[in-house]
Structure formats: structure tokens, C-alpha cells
Amino acid sequence: MIEMTNVYKKYPNGIVAANGIDVAIKQGEFVYVVGPSGAGKSTFIKMMYREERSTSGTIVVNGMNLATLKNKNVPYLRRQIGVVFQDFKLLPRLNVYENVAFALEVIEESPKIIRKKVMDVLELVGLKNKARMFPTELSGGEQQRVSIARSIVNTPKLVIADEPTGNLDPETSWEIMNIFEEINSRGTTIVMATHNREIVNTIRHRVIVVEGGLITRDEYGGDYGYEG
Numbered sequence: 001m002i003e004m005t006n007v008y009k010k011y012p013n014g015i016v017a018a019n020g021i022d023v024a025i026k027q028g029e030f031v032y033v034v035g036p037s038g039a040g041k042s043t044f045i046k047m048m049y050r051e052e053r054s055t056s057g058t059i060v061v062n063g064m065n066l067a068t069l070k071n072k073n074v075p076y077l078r079r080q081i082g083v084v085f086q087d088f089k090l091l092p093r094l095n096v097y098e099n100v101a102f103a104l105e106v107i108e109e110s111p112k113i114i115r116k117k118v119m120d121v122l123e124l125v126g127l128k129n130k131a132r133m134f135p136t137e138l139s140g141g142e143q144q145r146v147s148i149a150r151s152i153v154n155t156p157k158l159v160i161a162d163e164p165t166g167n168l169d170p171e172t173s174w175e176i177m178n179i180f181e182e183i184n185s186r187g188t189t190i191v192m193a194t195h196n197r198e199i200v201n202t203i204r205h206r207v208i209v210v211e212g213g214l215i216t217r218d219e220y221g222g223d224y225g226y227e228g
């Protein structure tokens with residue numbers, strides 16, 4: 001579902017954030033991306049949804065070649081990928097329900113179907129009873145649940161999460177991880193950049209270690225994998 005071949009990324013300031021990355025991730029996998037700060041983890045995952053373009057190399061996601069994908073087709077790619085951020089990125093003027101419904105972007109769907117989809121994902125993340133509340137009225141963990149609900153309401157095959165527990169306390173982080181586990185168990189691929197050693201070493205999955213723009217280790221059921 002994701003294939004990168006000899007991917008190189010140089011930012012305009014001259015920093016090389018990917019220096020020949022080769023990787024293949026199959027449908028249904030759960031992959032942690034770990035490594036020191038500045039190693040290139042965010043760049044690696046941003047290239048998967050064309051938030052950043054590679055300078056050279058090949059990236060194929062869901063059968064689409066991201067090097068040649070026209071800008072006008074990027075929204076089509078994005079509809080197939082859910083993205084979750086460390087800082088949630090909810091729309092403050094919209095309530096929980098509206099934040100999730102907004103992501104559907106489906107004019108052709110009837111309001112009834114939209115309502116069903118939104119309430120189903122809110123139930124999955126345990127927020128059905130807070131649908132009318134606004135982001136500022138929610139805890140950090142609840143805000144992250146909304147952002148996860150938003151990421152999956154389109155039923156994407158792939159969810160990319162960049163440090164989703166980075167702003168959360170340990171107990172809340174475990175609750176959020178349980179939701180990702182549930183989503184993964186339904187067949188969705190998860191790619192998650194994280195600094196959370198305890199989670200990586202407890203809920204075992206494939207671990208990709210990125211250091212200096214390179215994959216230095218890639219192991220199924222691996223541990224956190226680097227000192228730092």
C-alpha cells in the first residue's frame with residue numbers, strides 16, 4: 001500500500017531530511033516510526049500524503065505515484081488517508097459533530113447518511129454524548145478522540161499519525177492507543193511517528209527507526225530501537 005524507492009528529500013535551506021529511503025508497508029500493518037528529534041520522521045510521513053514532495057525517488061501510495069500525481073488529484077489521495085496530529089488541529093468554531101462531519105466533504109451524501117457515519121465514529125471513540133460540545137470544552141484526550149474520529153469518518157485504508165500522544169498524559173495516551181488498536185484490527189493500516197518508548201515496547205508492532213534521513217532499523221515486533 002506504501003512503497004518508497006530510493007527517496008531523497010532536500011529542503012530549500014539545503015537540509016537533507018531523507019537520504020535514500022526504501023520501504024514497503026502492506027495493507028493492514030501497524031508501523032511505528034521512531035528516531036531522534038530532527039531525524040526525518042515527520043518528513044518521511046508527510047511525503048506519504050504529499051504534504052511534502054520528494055526531491056527524487058519513487059513513492060506509491062494506494063497505487064498512486066505521488067511524484068507524478070497532479071496537484072488537482074491530491075484531494076483524491078487525501079480522501080483515502082486519515083491524518084492525526086499531535087496538536088489535534090480541530091476547528092474551534094465548530095462543535096464535535098461538525099468537526100467530524102466537515103471532513104466528509106460529500107455533497108452527494110444525504111444528511112441522514114452523514115449523520116449515521118459521524119455518530120458511528122463518535123461512538124467508536126467514546127464521544128457520542130459530547131457531540132454538541134466545542135473543542136475548548138474538551139480535555140486534550142477528548143480532542144484527540146475527535147481528531148481520530150475525523151480521520152476515519154471517510155473509512156480510509158490508511159491512517160497516518162504524527163506523535164498523536166505527544167501532548168497527552170500517560171493514562172490518556174494508553175486510551176488513545178486502544179482506539180488505534182481497534183481501528184487497526186478492522187483492517188486499516190496505521191503509520192505512527194512517536195517518541196513514546198513505553199508504548200512502543202508494550203504494544204508490539206513493526207518498528208522503523210529513522211536516523212539522519214535513513215532507515216537504520218526495521219523490525220517486526222521490535223523495541224524502541226535506539227538510545228535517546
Ligand SMILES: Nc1ncnc2c1ncn2[C@@H]1O[C@H](COP(=O)(O)OP(=O)(O)OP(=O)(O)O)[C@@H](O)[C@H]1O
Pocket residue numbers: 011012013015016017035036037038039040041042043044
Ligand atoms: N519545512 C522545512 N524546511 C526546511 N527544513 C526542514 C523543514 N521541515 C523539516 N526540516 C528539517 O529536516 C530535518 C528533519 O525534520 P523532521 O521534522 O522530519 O524530523 P523529525 O524526526 O520528525 O523530528 P521531531 O522528532 O523533532 O519531530 C530537520 O533537520 C529539520 O530542521
